[in-house]
Amino acid sequence: MSRGPLDRLRVAVSGGGPAVRHAARMLSSLGATVLRGDAPMVDLDGVIDGDGTLMVPGIPAVQATDASAEADWAASxxxxxxxxxxxxxxxxxxxxxxxxxxxxxxxxxxxRIAGRTVSLPGAQVLAARAVLAGLRRGAPWSAGRAFGVLRAADGWLGVNLARASDVELLPAWLETDTVPGEPWSVLAERVACRAAGPLAERARLLGLPATQYPDGSDEQLSARGQTGDVWPFVLNGRVHRAAGPGRARPVLPRRRWELPPTLVVDLSSLWAGPLCGHLLTMLGARVVKVESVHRPDGARFGSAAFYDLLHSGQESVALDFRTAEGRAALAGLVAAADVVIESSRPRALRQLGVVADDVLSATRAKCWVSITAYGRTGPWSNAVGFGDDTAVAGGLLAFDPATGVPAPCGDAIADPLTGVHAALVALACRLGGGTWLADLALREHVAATVHTGLAELGERDERVVAVPAAPRSPERPAAALGADTARVLAELGLP
Structure with missing residues (x-):
């Protein structure tokens, strides 16, 4: 069995803080042989130096500055x-x-190992939406103000009312006749006298994105083998963890790494999947965004600048999934893709006749990137979740030392965290070849940064100063909905 798509890659990592060590762990978990300390460059495909500098034979080094976890957080x-x-x-x-x-x-x-000398954005991707949409902190509410953290009788509960349908579910969730138009005061009163666990379970059954701040592992993490050291992704049904001491790997023959032309079909919406597509666009992939003519990506109705940033340089296909022709075109696009990105619960695509396992079994080289709230498997696989509530479910919550007020961290932070890891996995799978189902859960990406086996983060740096993120501007506006439908379908010979 392959240990991962990068099982013939050799890189070295010399020292470094948490970002460099995290990079090393991710590469190792994807199959690469990661050497610690100095090693002859002739024996390596690349190096990440202790300060985050990237070195690849024959390509000018990219200078970087390493930092503590606190400094990275402040600068992001x-x-x-x-x-x-x-x-x-x-x-x-x-x-x-x-x-x-x-x-x-x-x-x-x-x-860079594959010959692409692009420079990617840094950790400020975490705040990209907020800076373009003008969002501000306001605990216990999220920066977008649709999410809040409420005190339950035995802990904390995060509730997301991002959709009109979420507000409509509140009477059924709270088992009451009505909830007023401004529901937060009533929510706080009703939640305060009830246990968080049963409320979160009832929310999952109803499809309401409300979750409990964890006090340990749970049935979903256990079902996915994610107890203890939570990992950001599951590949082909199993967690690929980094090799550590005592888990040495044999060194396989070297190979030449090249990134072939890549067609990405992006069926995702909102932030995590589109960020993955955006990064792959920067790496030279051709990205075709596919939407329903009846229910396009909801992000189109938010910050136009943010939508343009994530979708600039991509093609737009809009299909009527209610028709046989639309579903046939969807199946054809998925079959033609080298990488598929989707953020639907498995049953949603199954209803359209698209099943990831069937698609992958019919090809010898394809990467399917599946992004869900809690993962494709386990008892919570059909639970609804978004960036703020799944972050709380992963244990990422700050508390004001002066008042005890709970503060959501960043802006829907599970989304960009998942998006950057999804791009890494997609690139690794495309470079390595083969068929891969990458199962990425928003909650697990957050939990992996809170509950981790990473070596000590070093001395805490309490002197950091928070700075706002600098805005990034798109090169050009995103394509209008369906602007490229006829041309793309004709080019691929689809109905």
């Missing part, structure tokens, strides 16, 4: 979004910003 822009509106920006538990930067370092190193 996410810290400025964490805390009360009238209070100070707050640190986050774990190393979420360093994990984002580490995944991007690993992705850029792979791209």
């Amino acid at each position: 822009g996410a810290m400025a979004l964490t805390g009360r509106a009238d209070g100070p920006p707050l640190p986050a538990p774990g190393f979420p910003a360093s994990a984002a930067r580490g995944a991007l370092l690993a992705t850029e190193l792979l791209a």
